[in-house]
Amino acid sequence: MDSETITRAIVVWTGWGRTPWPDRDEALLVAEFGPELALGVLAEVRRLEDEFYSSEASKVAPDLTAMGEQAAAEFRETHPEIGEEAVQALAWSYTFDFK
DSSP states (O other), X not given: XXXXXXXXXXXXXXXXXXXXXXXXXXXXXXXXXXXXXXXXXXXXXXXXXXXXXXXXXXHHOSSHHHHHHHHHHHHHHHOTTSOHXXXXXHHHHHHHHTO
């Protein structure tokens, strides 16, 4: 699956730029990519989210901003192919969930 599709899927699925808090709406992935592609996309998005959330930043960062920046930096190191908008969407979700 190409990085542009995954980047778009993360942004759509999280609600980044659309909602005031993370939404994680699978129906939007179906609407965006169609039912067949959405299944594969969703699996990859969830895998990447799990990887992002494996960061220890929530336990060691002094504040939410630092927490998001640290987790995003760690994720970028292992996934430079993922677009910045998706990284920011994941960081937004992460900091929201660990506030």
